[in-house]
Amino acid sequence: MSEPVIPRGFRDFPPEVMILRKKILSKIERIFQRYGFDPFDTPAIEYLETLSGKYGEEAENKLMWRFKDPWSERWYALRYDLTVPMARYVAMNRHIPMPFKRYHIAPVWRHEEPQKGRYREFYQCDVDIVGSPYPEADAEILEVVWKVFREFGFESVKILVNDRRILRGVFEKELSISDPMPVYRAIDKLDKIGVEGVENELKKIGLNEDLVRKIMKTIDLRGDPSEILGRLEEMYRDNKDVVEGTKFLYEMISYLPSGINIVFDLSLVRGLDYYTGPIFEAVVEKPRIGSLAGGGRYDDLIALFAGEKIPSTGGSIGVERLIDAGVELGIFKFDKKTVTHVFIVVLDRSREIMSYAYDVARMLRENDINVSIDLMRRSVSKQREYARKLMIPLIIFIGRREYETSKVTIYHTETQERNEIDKKDLVDMIRKILGGEAGSRL
């Protein structure tokens, strides 16, 4: 006998979790489709060299699930995000019509230290527009991500935006930091480790106190984009990068629908290396759970594979945080243990009655109703207890009387109503009781 152990940092998804997850994921998927994004997938595994040099040092050397195949001695890695594999695909398939608008809902793997709400395998929901250099593409990404949160009922969702060109202009030119990526990665932790934490990180990477103070003051700039972008333009009117970034953001915002809550935030930097233009994160006020989605423009990433620049922009929704936040707000509930609509309790196991019970089960299944029937040869009370534990909404009882009269007895657990009805009227009755729930209970 071997001890049943799940790898540390991983988890199973039992039905009560899967039912909610599938419902959420298919709603996200429908929103992506409505905006003209198409489904797409890549393997869970890539050659390590495909992922190398794309995410930054810590990601590559600490967080990537990399392994040497003992048979071929080749190095592989588990997918770290969904963007780089897509870039690899686009570079291998140069004939695809542009823009390539795809969504990708799939697990990624990271070798994080396991902690509450953090897993080593988790789902991302990505949307990307490959091929367009224009701000209307970035606006579409922001809109579809915002739409997801609004349709789930996150009223307070805000989209924080910034632009890597503005950051570059400020950090490289104004503050003379030649390699700003480590600075960005320190600032990116602001939410987690606070102002002092970031200051310490910045000092650790060798910045003097004066510069650290200047950085902290600079990034403390947030608010209504039209106001802040105006101030930035004024402050840095000779800084080509800042001007380019602000102009692009202005235009991007002009394509957004009214009602979308955009906040410019100069402390928004994103930790990944590959961003080149607008960057964004979606946050909700309550609960304070950090960012629920993020993304940005990455015009140079595909060139790392294709040799040629293919401007692209995209966003990624973190399903685990979305679910955690939604559960905390009461938007989501793990309230279904099964998709089964009807459990058939057999009162008498004689041949003709069993056969009648199976006829009923098959008739309902043919009519898109989800049915289970006793498979354990249990007593009637044990069968009912099973249906109750799974919170199955309808129980059908079939015994000799029902068989002889071509009827069934149906019990609705919610209303506690019990009726004897003709077999031929059963489908209509169940459909009426279930309402929109017939078909799929997801």
Next chain:
Amino acid sequence: MSEPVIPRGFRDFPPEVMILRKKILSKIERIFQRYGFDPFDTPAIEYLETLSGKYGEEAENKLMWRFKDPWSERWYALRYDLTVPMARYVAMNRHIPMPFKRYHIAPVWRHEEPQKGRYREFYQCDVDIVGSPYPEADAEILEVVWKVFREFGFESVKILVNDRRILRGVFEKELSISDPMPVYRAIDKLDKIGVEGVENELKKIGLNEDLVRKIMKTIDLRGDPSEILGRLEEMYRDNKDVVEGTKFLYEMISYLPSGINIVFDLSLVRGLDYYTGPIFEAVVEKPRIGSLAGGGRYDDLIALFAGEKIPSTGGSIGVERLIDAGVELGIFKFDKKTVTHVFIVVLDRSREIMSYAYDVARMLRENDINVSIDLMRRSVSKQREYARKLMIPLIIFIGRREYETSKVTIYHTETQERNEIDKKDLVDMIRKILGGEAGSRL
């Protein structure tokens, strides 16, 4: 620049493939749900020791994707099938109500030599009933698998059945083979390597010619179950295992619906170690593509983790073969390149017209219609060419005239009809044209 290379034996799923795959998988999923199975998932990764000793020597030492994590030095393996991880889950969660009826649609990984139609990552669709020792559970598995093939239109699908107890009775007792697993694995290749191939394999594992001849003669027993089971009962009436197996199969078959084509086949053995009772495979006559699904009873597998016997039975549908067979029979077509219903061509990029075009796009999206709008600032002819390449069924043209009259021009690519209609009538018109296709194009 790094060369864009996908790992050998793996493949990407572009939209035209994903659209068909998702449609097929969600149809399978709905059938599983109708039979009362619930969604379930486990991690892609397990500890190697969880998977060890479950599948047989070749699987474990040649086909499993195993790797040592360079950080923790611990051995992991990618999921080899969906059954063993589920067994591990059940053993870890002894409180779940029985029977536990779950489906699991997910990729598994095998280190096969890549060849046409064989990949190192492929999907399995599993249904299992955990907790029931009774033949009605096995019958339900057979029925749901058969239902999948019938609902897809595989008219000629046959279910081959056998029972490991019958095999044990014949091979261990009658033919005095003390360790029959290697013999089963040789016989399991009959479809691939033919009679002579199997004979050679049997000789290779040390069986003498006389015994090989006897085995080949014994397994050449197939046909209508009531006839063959009767013959077996007569031939081996003192063989406890054979009697038990035939009795169980008789009863199992009595629970099946009429119309299901069951063939008893003594050469059906299944290659995996863990089966203990009925085993089955679903095959179609045309195309001759081998088995499309298989499974059986494995009463002792969960005990390897739980210490206690938890009788279980299940089946697995191989999606890749199902798709290959369906494409060959003309049942499935890769005929959609996008889920997008409508492409909006903007004739004039002035501010008010763009804004009107976005209003139209948002109105349609709110009404569950999938819409793309030009994001490339291309000429009208280039925009039309893009819509044509993706085979988008409807094109909407928006220019000054449309803007000033609150109309749009709509072009239906199939009928080549072009109409100018009021914006307020657009949703209804599109719904009428798309029919059942509105909402999801999957």
